[in-house]
Amino acid sequence: MQAAHAHEAPQGFIRKWIFSLDHKVIGLQYYFLALAAVFVGMFLSLLMRIHLIWPTATLPFFGEIKPETYLSLLTMHGTIMVFFVLTTAPQGGFGNYFLPIQIGAPDMAFPVLNMLSFWTTFLGFIVLLAAFFVTGGAPLHGWTGYAPLSALQSAGPGEGLGADLWITSIAIFCIGALMGALNFITTTLDMRAKGMTMMRMPLTVWAWFITAILGLLAFGVLLSAGILLLMDRNLGTSFFVPLVTVNGQLTGHKGGSPLLWQHLFWFFGHPEVYIAILPAMGLCSQLLSVFSRKPIFGYKAMVYAMLSIGFLGFMVWGHHMFMSGMSPYTAFAFSIMTMGIGVPSAIKTFNWLGTLWRGRIRFHSPMLFAIGFVSLFVTGGISGPFLAQPVLDIYLHETYFVIAHFHLIMGVASIFGIFAATYYWFPKMFGKMMNEPLAKLHFWLTFIGAYAIFMPMHYYGMAAGLRRYSQSTEVAYILKLLPLQRFISIAAFITIASQFIFLFNLFWSMWKGKKASDNPWEATTLEWTTATPPPHDNFSGKTPVVHNGPYEYSVPGAPRDFVMQSDPEIEPAH
Amino acid sequence: MASFTTTTTVDDPRISLGGGGILPPVLGGRGDDGSGSPNYTTRLRRARLGLIVAVTPILMLFVSFTSAYIVRQGLPTLDPQTNLLVKDWIPVKLPALLLVNTVVLLLSSLGMELARRQFRGEAALVSGGTASEVSSTEQNKMPWLGMTLVLGLLFLFGQWTAWKQLGASGFYVSSTASSSFVYLLTGTHAVHLMGGVLALLVASIAALFRRASARRSIVIDVTAWYWHFMAALWVYILCLLEFAR
Numbered sequence: 001m002q003a004a005h006a007h008e009a010p011q012g013f014i015r016k017w018i019f020s021l022d023h024k025v026i027g028l029q030y031y032f033l034a035l036a037a038v039f040v041g042m043f044l045s046l047l048m049r050i051h052l053i054w055p056t057a058t059l060p061f062f063g064e065i066k067p068e069t070y071l072s073l074l075t076m077h078g079t080i081m082v083f084f085v086l087t088t089a090p091q092g093g094f095g096n097y098f099l100p101i102q103i104g105a106p107d108m109a110f111p112v113l114n115m116l117s118f119w120t121t122f123l124g125f126i127v128l129l130a131a132f133f134v135t136g137g138a139p140l141h142g143w144t145g146y147a148p149l150s151a152l153q154s155a156g157p158g159e160g161l162g163a164d165l166w167i168t169s170i171a172i173f174c175i176g177a178l179m180g181a182l183n184f185i186t187t188t189l190d191m192r193a194k195g196m197t198m199m200r201m202p203l204t205v206w207a208w209f210i211t212a213i214l215g216l217l218a219f220g221v222l223l224s225a226g227i228l229l230l231m232d233r234n235l236g237t238s239f240f241v242p243l244v245t246v247n248g249q250l251t252g253h254k255g256g257s258p259l260l261w262q263h264l265f266w267f268f269g270h271p272e273v274y275i276a277i278l279p280a281m282g283l284c285s286q287l288l289s290v291f292s293r294k295p296i297f298g299y300k301a302m303v304y305a306m307l308s309i310g311f312l313g314f315m316v317w318g319h320h321m322f323m324s325g326m327s328p329y330t331a332f333a334f335s336i337m338t339m340g341i342g343v344p345s346a347i348k349t350f351n352w353l354g355t356l357w358r359g360r361i362r363f364h365s366p367m368l369f370a371i372g373f374v375s376l377f378v379t380g381g382i383s384g385p386f387l388a389q390p391v392l393d394i395y396l397h398e399t400y401f402v403i404a405h406f407h408l409i410m411g412v413a414s415i416f417g418i419f420a421a422t423y424y425w426f427p428k429m430f431g432k433m434m435n436e437p438l439a440k441l442h443f444w445l446t447f448i449g450a451y452a453i454f455m456p457m458h459y460y461g462m463a464a465g466l467r468r469y470s471q472s473t474e475v476a477y478i479l480k481l482l483p484l485q486r487f488i489s490i491a492a493f494i495t496i497a498s499q500f501i502f503l504f505n506l507f508w509s510m511w512k513g514k515k516a517s518d519n520p521w522e523a524t525t526l527e528w529t530t531a532t533p534p535p536h537d538n539f540s541g542k543t544p545v546v547h548n549g550p551y552e553y554s555v556p557g558a559p560r561d562f563v564m565q566s567d568p569e570i571e572p573a574h
Numbered sequence: 575m576a577s578f579t580t581t582t583t584v585d586d587p588r589i590s591l592g593g594g595g596i597l598p599p600v601l602g603g604r605g606d607d608g609s610g611s612p613n614y615t616t617r618l619r620r621a622r623l624g625l626i627v628a629v630t631p632i633l634m635l636f637v638s639f640t641s642a643y644i645v646r647q648g649l650p651t652l653d654p655q656t657n658l659l660v661k662d663w664i665p666v667k668l669p670a671l672l673l674v675n676t677v678v679l680l681l682s683s684l685g686m687e688l689a690r691r692q693f694r695g696e697a698a699l700v701s702g703g704t705a706s707e708v709s710s711t712e713q714n715k716m717p718w719l720g721m722t723l724v725l726g727l728l729f730l731f732g733q734w735t736a737w738k739q740l741g742a743s744g745f746y747v748s749s750t751a752s753s754s755f756v757y758l759l760t761g762t763h764a765v766h767l768m769g770g771v772l773a774l775l776v777a778s779i780a781a782l783f784r785r786a787s788a789r790r791s792i793v794i795d796v797t798a799w800y801w802h803f804m805a806a807l808w809v810y811i812l813c814l815l816e817f818a819r
Contacts, residue, residue, distance in 0.1 A: 109620050178631050186624045216627065220634030228642065236748030239642065243652050255651035255662050255751055264638055
């Protein structure tokens with residue numbers, strides 16, 4: 001209920017950088033939380049890749065990798081990456097920093113809530129990491145936490161306190177994400193500057209807004225599933241646990257439905273995929289337009305495509321459950337809906353290409369990552385219609401094909417969005433330019449590396465290489481595919497190593513980078529009208545008034561090749 | 575000390591349809607002039623909008639509980655003795671006390687509405703001038719806010735007693751699937767109501783010190799709508815547990 005920008009710029013270190021109410025500082029906090037998380041998650045994947053090709057190697061921190069250790073690495077890798085990286089950085093990080101500035105608002109609608117949402121998320125991360133250090137170690141039920149494995153304390157070494165911490169962390173994260181979504185929606189609806197109509201909002205704002213709506217509807221459901229799971233684990237209820245024995249002993253539970261967990265989880269889980277990818281879509285639409293010096297091709301179509309992707313995202317959760325023995329009729333319905341998402345996705349891809357077409361393209365590093373995103377989005381997306389068909393999915397579901405699919409589209413594509421956003425907005429956030437040659441080197445290594453890691457996985461999957469297996473040496477036909485695994489691992493080592501170029505560039509540029517001007521990319525949106533870095537209330541007391549759409553590039557008759565949103569209104573030429 | 579009369583125009587956000595209306599601006603533009611802090615109407619509209627958004631995930635929470643409830647009800651389970659699928663859903667006989675609790679909660683909702691109207695008038699006075707004390711109009715007020723708070727706490731105590739009664743009749747959290755759901759639904763509702771109680775407590779303490787402010791009025795307004803939502807939600811939960819058992 002705190003007045004949005006009634007608070008003065010704080011002076012003390014704690015009020016300014018730790019418990020800050022400023023959306024920009026909170027955005028940076030989210031960003032660095034995600035940065036820490038991504039390196040933890042990446043380290044876990046490194047350990048898994050090492051183990052897959054040298055099964056007997058002793059690894060740092062974990063020693064000898066037993067199958068259950070591998071499963072807990074896999075669980076924690078997935079959970080950290082999905083929640084604390086892909087959900088945190090694009091939405092919590094960049095959304096928090098730039099949504100208010102791009103709509104011409106001085107801050108988020110509820111700054112105190114905004115601060116709480118970050119610290120809640122932070123607490124969730126600490127609780128999750130704590131799972132590594134308790135008796136039994138981290139849980140082994142995968143990031144999807146399928147019951148009854150996740151619901152029974154006795155189900156495995158990590159399923160005691162570790163699993164309790166895991167589900168508590170998820171619940172805490174949900175609450176933080178809901179508070180964030182509340183702020184995003186209220187701010188977007190109620191705090192736009194004069195003249196900033198919904199249809200003049202940059203596509204980034206649209207993407208954050210739609211993502212927030214998705215989060216608002218999805219995280220409540222995950223929270224409910226989490227509450228039920230915690231009750232099953234600790235109060236002896238049987239929501240998800242059927243009559244089941246562990247080591248020949250009856251557990252005392254009966255009558256619950258493991259499928260109920262799957263339904264609740266995936267009702268959240270599928271929209272979550274879009275929560276991760278939509279901000280990247282919005283951002284890349286923005287960047288392709290900025291660096292092609294052309295208006296975005298089909299602005300309205302882009303908005304409606306994102307809205308329909310968001311809407312359809314809630315209709316397709318069953319396609320994660322084709323293996324569960326669901327009725328073929330239900331599976332058919334889910335299958336059709338899923339392939340339906342191909343339509344708005346194709347519209348978006350078409351419009352991205354249309355934006356690039358005959359543009360005067362400036363190949364700066366943000367642009368490279370944006371084009372890389374489109375490439376990965378197509379590559380990862382094209383395997384979607386394969387998996388959307390129940391007959392194919394039943395064969396491919398437990399294989400690396402699925403791993404390749406979702407890593408490309410949800411993981412790497414979204415990470416490319418984060419990279420693009422970092423290179424694009426770094427000058428505004430820190431007042432310095434990032435080193436361009438290093439950025440390009442980082443791009444090419446990561447781009448080629450990502451393909452080298454994930455393309456062979458499609459083949460490995462089609463050859464029935466099973467996922468979640470900690471060793472591929474015991475099964476004859478999988479053993480023959482070991483060279484492929486080796487190739488993937490080596491590609492992964494190189495790609496992981498090249499991320500340190502990024503890390504170095506990030507911190508070195510903050511300190512030693514070339515000073516940035518207020519609008520180094522010659523872009524039109526409101527964040528480039530203000531000082532670099534933006535003052536506490538974003539616009540130094542002068543609320544901007546918006547006269548133009550967000551993508552007015554190469555306007556005939558205009559003095560420059562771009563018209564800022566706050567410039568005097570231009571004649572509609574098209 | 576400034577003295578105001580109650581005839582000051584009440585700036586109710588529901589009336590105006592301009593930038594300061596209850597609906598957020600569609601064509602862009604904030605309700606306030608953008609300089610300094612936003613005015614009372616804007617802040618009230620913003621807070622109410624925030625509440626509508628905040629209520630959505632709570633609704634989703636109970637939607638998922640309801641769907642789980644209905645699914646579980648129709649689910650046969652394996653009987654280990656006979657190896658046959660049997661229905662094991664045992665309907666819970668709800669304690670009659672819940673009806674008394676319902677009346678208490680509805681009454682508290684009524685009190686809350688009266689309190690909301692009381693403070694809204696006062697806030698309009700404040701927003702007309704500075705946010706300083708307005709004590710002259712506060713002397714002979716009905717303590718609706720305190721009443722709501724007491725009734726709310728009474729409801730929570732009643733729920734606690736109802737759980738004790740349920741336990742005494744053999745229905746604990748883990749006894750049967752149906753009783754798990756009874757505790758789940760009533761418990762989650764109680765936790766959410768406690769949030770409302772907490773907000774009221776803060777507002778009442780502020781009222782005790784007679785610090786009239788637009789901010790407190792907004793807290794009370796939003797809490798009131800939340801409180802009504804909680805009352806409606808409770809009626810829904812009771813109907814679900816009673817008629818779909």
